[in-house]
Amino acid sequence: MKTLLLARHAKSDWGIHGLSDHDRPLNGRGRRDAPDMAGRLAQEAVAVERIVSSTAKRAAATADEYAAAFGLTVVEEPALYGASARTVLEVAAALPDDVAVAMLVGHNPGMRDAVVELTGAFVEFPTCTVAECAVDVGSWAELVEGSGRMLRLRTPHD
Template identity: 80%
Template sequence: MKTLLLARHAKSDWGLPGVTDHDRPLNSRGLRDAPAMAARLAEEGVPLRRIVSSTAARARGTAGEYATIFGLSVVEEEALYAASARTVLEVAAAIPDDVDVAMIVGHNPGMTDAVTELTGASVELPTCAVAECAVDIGSWAELIEGSGRMLRLRTPKDA
């Protein structure tokens, strides 16, 4: 059994002239929500063991908050920037098998679509949401569309 946490990055700052989409940082709400969500998962006892993030600044900033709380490093994956659901699931399928609980931090619409493809659940991930999905597999390489089930959707608003 594996657990995949599919997380959308926290709220980013659109008000910086000349900053590319890839380089947009978190805004004040994102800087508040990301550490709060990370602390919430830790308080709930989620045994997170690996974090894979898009290379975009807002995703790295979000992932960094989880890394700080859980004492982990962040693995950056360029393919997650503007990734499709298929790419998100391919990245997950490459997670080392000694990891039972992993998080991928990315962007919509790919993250929401990945939850739907993996679990069949029809959800929308707002910024900083985390979809916790159980996957009855022994190896991440076995991860395929429809192989998971939604356990819980956490959002900053329901804290």
């Protein structure tokens, strides 16, 4: 049994003209929500062992908050930027098997769609949402559509 947390980055800043989508930072709400959500997970004793993030600035900043809460280093994965659900699940399937609890930080619609494909649960996925999914596999490489179930969906507004 593995646990996969699929997280959408916190709210980003659209007001800075001339920045590429990849380079958009978090806005004020995002800078508040990301550490709050990270603190909630840590307080709830969610035992994250590995954090893999999109390289986009807003996702990396969100992942850094989770990493600080769990005393981890973020692994950046370029494939998570703009990833489809299939790519998100492929990144998860490539995780090392000594990791039991992993978090991927990325973007919609890929993250939401990955939750749907993995668990069959149709969910709203606003910014800074984290879906905690149990994955009924012994090895991450066995992860396939339908192999998970939703344990808990957390949003900043809970």
